[in-house]
Amino acid sequence: xxxxxxxxxxxxxxxxxxxxxxxxxxxxxxxxxxxxxxxxxxxxxxxxxxxxxxxxxxxxxxxxxxxxxxxxxxxxxxxxxxxxxxxxxxxxxxxxxxxxxxxxxxxxxxxxxxxxxxxxxxxxxxxxxxxxxxxxxxxxxxxxxxxxxxxxxxxxxxxxxxxxxxxxxxxxxxxxxxxxxxxxxxxxxxxxxxxxxxxxxxxxxxxxxxxxxxxxxxxxxxxxxx
Numbered sequence: 001x002x003x004x005x006x007x008x009x010x011x012x013x014x015x016x017x018x019x020x021x022x023x024x025x026x027x028x029x030x031x032x033x034x035x036x037x038x039x040x041x042x043x044x045x046x047x048x049x050x051x052x053x054x055x056x057x058x059x060x061x062x063x064x065x066x067x068x069x070x071x072x073x074x075x076x077x078x079x080x081x082x083x084x085x086x087x088x089x090x091x092x093x094x095x096x097x098x099x100x101x102x103x104x105x106x107x108x109x110x111x112x113x114x115x116x117x118x119x120x121x122x123x124x125x126x127x128x129x130x131x132x133x134x135x136x137x138x139x140x141x142x143x144x145x146x147x148x149x150x151x152x153x154x155x156x157x158x159x160x161x162x163x164x165x166x167x168x169x170x171x172x173x174x175x176x177x178x179x180x181x182x183x184x185x186x187x188x189x190x191x192x193x194x195x196x197x198x199x200x201x202x203x204x205x206x207x208x209x210x211x212x213x214x215x216x217x218x219x220x221x222x223x224x225x226x
Contacts, residue, residue, distance in 0.1 A: 009061045021090075051123070052073065
């Protein structure tokens, strides 16, 4: 099983030094060129599914890269970038100056990075139900958090999903809260689970040990972070 993570191509806000958040700029001309390069690079790669957010820059990136291919494209707003609230569309330097303080504290009128992790995790949970190796998705989520130098990883899980809860606990997440009626399909509660600091030596050692055991059992799965 191969998992490929990719950002959207260059947007007009990227060129202008703007942090879009939930603002919805289009791709810049450079972004169109980015898509052509990715389309050529991935021409011989098979994808069972591509998932993109509903924001124009993300959706158009996926559509242009998949042009003339029959790969299914799923649009899911849970993959949106962080909602900066009152600061959507602010200069990047203004967002960078306070980014570290917004792990658990929401941007004014927006959301925190913890909120982003929770909604992204709900999307990954849905994919895990469709594909057999949910553990590999969890490994990918933790690796992405480490690459982005996040302080903690916070996920949510249905209160009835005992196998997923046990899996998360195996990877060092613990129950830290409850969201009542969180799931819109049946109003089931969601358990919030979080790691300790991702900079913890003990947690990192345990995580790498778990990866080794997973690869010993299932083989080395390629994961690309672009």
